Amino acid sequence: MRSKHWIVLTLIFMMVLLYLWQQQPPQFKNQKVNTVIFQSKDETQQAVTKDAQKVDTKATEPVIEITETPNPKGNNNDQERTYLQVYRDLQLAGECNKFYFNNHQYKGNYDYTAELTQAYRSLNKTDDLPPATQLDALEQFVQSCLDLKRAVFARADIPELFPDYQFAYPVTFELRKELNKTKPETPEGKHLAGAIKHSGQWVQLFNQMIDAATGKKKHSSSIIKMMREEAQVIRDEISILYQANPVDGEQIALLQQQINDLYLKMEERQPASKEAVQQAKEAFLPTNALMEKNLRAPYPDSFTEIIKNLQLKSQYDLRIGAISSPDYWAIYLKKYIPWHLPPSHHIMQQSPTTDTDHFNLLIESASMLYLCYLGADCGPNSVLVRKYCLNPQANFQNNYPNACGKTLIDFYTENYLTPNQWKDVSSLFDIMVNMYGS
Amino acid sequence: MDRKIKWLLVILAGAFVFWFLYGQDKAKKTTTVNNNDSLKTSKQPQVTPKPDTLSQSERVSSSQPDSEVQSQSVDEKLEQWLVQIQDRRYSEDPTVEVSSLAMEFESCGNNNNDWLFTDKEPNEKQLQIKNLMDKHCKQLSADYPLLGNKENHPGLQIILHQFSTSTALGDYLQANQFATGGRLHTLEFSKGLLPLALKEKNAQMINMAEWISSFHIKNRLFEEQLIKGEHYEYLRSIQSIALTGLSCEFQDGITCSPSSRFMQDKCFDEEKFCGLDFKQWYQQAVSPGMDADIQILKTYFQGLVQP
Incomplete structure (x- = not known):
């Protein structure tokens, strides 16, 4: 064959490939990430x-x-997401974690249909499959989870397969970051941002109050760490004992008791100081009142x-x-x-x-x-x-x-x-x- | 020269193919992943249903030990039991009497109620009820030594079939004692037990029907269309309250006293109910709507009793 023919054939081949590439569907479809239904606030409705x-x-x-419309890489025409949108996505992500491919527990092997079926059969004492409406609802829900994940990963420019996850819940992590960066513009968004902020303060003050009321821990964190390590050593000993034949149950029970004693010791507290309790309470009450008002x-x-x-x-x-x-x-x-x-x-x-x-x-x-x-x-x-x-x-x-x-x-x-x-x-x-x- | 050009073209084509397959923006791989992420599983989920029977170890042993030795000890035990239950509290039918006593003893937690407080410290009122309960259980054990005897009590099931019956309730208990699959713990057993227990006016047997039916959250002793709702915990709760309420009318309300199983649970959950009997608790605890549903159930259960 002449070289001319080769050139022509190669060019044709390359044109075919180019055509096929252009026929691929768009990377991202418009995704409905969330639907907000604004109800009428008729106060006579009860x-x-x-x-x-x-x-x-x-x-x-x-x-x-x-x-x-999730933001494909390199697209500068971002549609700004509202605070409420991001917050609701975050709530959804919390529900969705178990369905994500790289979830550290399931690694993509999670057969959610089987789990739903098992639960249905156990509840109803039957061998039947769950009703079609329920199976459809599950598929729809999982799809919405995956859509959310793709959208979040695209915005954060994270590779889809994310093989080296740095933390267990990357979607939640990214959404939290986004929520922190997003400024609420609407009254509802601002109120929610305030509620989240006050909630954080409330939790902190509440924990301080509980700490004060129960008395400070007797042992320092470094001592407690040593006790934990000691408990782990004993656990390792127990594991070895379980492999023996015959198993020395008495010795195991003794060692187990040592672990229990260690944990009790870790929890030892000093007597609660009335002043400290009163102080913590006084710090807590205004935030509590604000939360109740909100x-x-x-x-x-x-x-x-x-x-x-x-x-x-x-x-x-x-x-x-x-x-x-x-x-x-x-x-x-x-x-x-x-x-x-x-x-x-x-x-x-x-x-x-x-x-x-x-x-x-x-x-x-x-x-x-x-x-x-x-x-x-x-x-x-x-x-x-x-x-x-x-x-x-x-x-x-x-x-x-x-x-x-x-x-x-x-x-x-x-x-x-x-x-x-x-x-x-x-x-x-x-x-x-x-x-x-x- | 031609050869070189050919090879050059082949290499260029190969490079282009390589770029097409692997060198694109990685995000484009979502389309491939989308396809692979097919959510429609093509096969049916492989779920092995749990058999609706008890395991072998849970079934009442029906093996026949050495007939000579065991027969003698069974006869002796039977004799001892019959002497113990001379003064009947529940029924003239010995099978029913013994079963009722065993059910009464259930609320004693096999002579040790400390498990009720494994994760909490009882306060003064709760301790009072616990002490009342302990006192009752000690009296029960004193009246019926065989009941509290750990060697004999588990053996009660083995010798139960030796007791005679004189009522339909007794016959039912005997028939189901050793039925295949150990039916004593099933809803079907409860459904059959309840009307007989109501007819015999036996508080403990009504209690037993209620107790067994509470093992599974969807166990219902009434028809679905009677109460038009699905809230599992709510339906279980009203069923329990309705049956307990019915049992209060018999044997001087033993199943509804402040130290009864029902009121023990209430007391240990909430101190304010300690010391109340069932009826007193009911007045405070049951809301109007719930009361209406409970009355529906009570009427239905009473209607189950065949004349």
Whole structure:
């Protein structure tokens, strides 16, 4: 073949490759990172019994969708993200961590469908698969998690596969950085920023108060570190003993007791100083009062942020959840700071029950309704509904497939609450509106 | 010369291909990752359902030991039991009597209730109830030594089938004692037990039905459409309260006293309930809506009793 033919063939080949490359889909599609539904704030709306009119908290204004086009590398036309957007992405990331490829626990091997199926079968004592609505909701949720991750990584210019993760939760890490850099512009955003700041101060002062009330630790941190190391050495000895044949149970028990004694020693404290306690209390009370005052603002994100601190709940637990059943933490608190009363205590004082377990059965629903009343997203794809539909934070345990695809209100009225239970929930809702509603 | 040009062109083409595949912006690989990130699993999840039976170790042993020696000791034990239960507290049916006593003894925590306080320090009121409970349990053990005897109590199941029956409730207990899979811990057993327990007006057996049904959060002793709600904990709670409330009417409210199992739990959770009996607690604790649901259930359960 002549060299001319070779040249022509090569050129054709290169043109074909060039054409194929140009036909590839765009790197990033427009992604809906979050949807904010602005509800009408009709203050005459209150939850009523099923016998009368249903609460209608569906949006009376058009649904405003805030879409986000993630920033591809080199693109200078950034659409600025609001403080609220970043905050809500951060909350979502918290729910999503277990689904991310480089999560240090699952390394991409997490079969979430199997876990949901297992939970469904265990709950319902059946061999059936979960209903299609629930499986669809799960796929949708995981997709939103992956979309969020891609968007965050693109903005931060992090390689998609991120093989050498520096920390367990890169998405959350980046979003926290972004939140710190983003300036709130709207009243709601500013209020939320204030709530977060005050929450941080509150936690610090609260811990100082607990430290003062329980007495300072007797041993310095370096001594405690030595004790921990000593405990680890004993644990290693126990491991060796377990490999022996026969296993010397008595010796193991003795060594275990030594570890227990070490831990007790680590926790030894000096007697609490009354002056120190009083000082810490006086420093704490104004911030506590400010937090309680800020509960009265009509912003659902701020409300959730503040309440989870005042109620000492997990940051991923959206339930306002009342006074916890007397687990160790609650008893611990009552012992050292009996005068501290969380918001749920005040609500319960006005409620028709004095039993904390019963109150807890009602306050969650009342709180969710209150958040909807404040304008939180209570639609079928919202965090609040997802908690019932999937309950991903609790490994899909004890979820409610009938919630999938419904608004929160519809789920409550059609499935979740009995008609009589609705009356009790409504009365708690009314108490919350009177107490915190603006 | 031609050859050199050919090789040059081949190398150029190869370089272009290499660049196309590997040399692009890495972000473009998201499209490939997108494809690989397919969320639709093509296969069904491989989940092995848990068998709905108890493991072998949990089943009541039905092996027959040495007939001569064991038969003698079983007869002796039976005789001892029959002497102990001469004064009947629950039923003339010996099977029911013994089962009821065993259930009453359950609230004694096998003679040691310290486990209730492993993670908390009881206050004065809680200690009072604990002491009351301990006193009751000691009396029970004194009245029925075989009950508190660790050698004999586990053996109660082995000899239970030796007791005669004179009621449908007794027959039911015997029939299910050694049924395949150890049905004593299943919802089906509870469902069958409850109407018989109500008919026989036996507080402890009603308590047993309630207790067993509480093992799983979705265990219901009533039809789904009766109470139109799904809140698992709420439904379990109202079922428990309804059944406990029904049991209060029998045997002088033994299952509803301040030291009963139900009120012990309430007291140890919240000091303000210490010393109250069930009815006193109910007045303070149950909200109007919950009360209405409980009444629905009580009416339903009472309707289960066949004349």
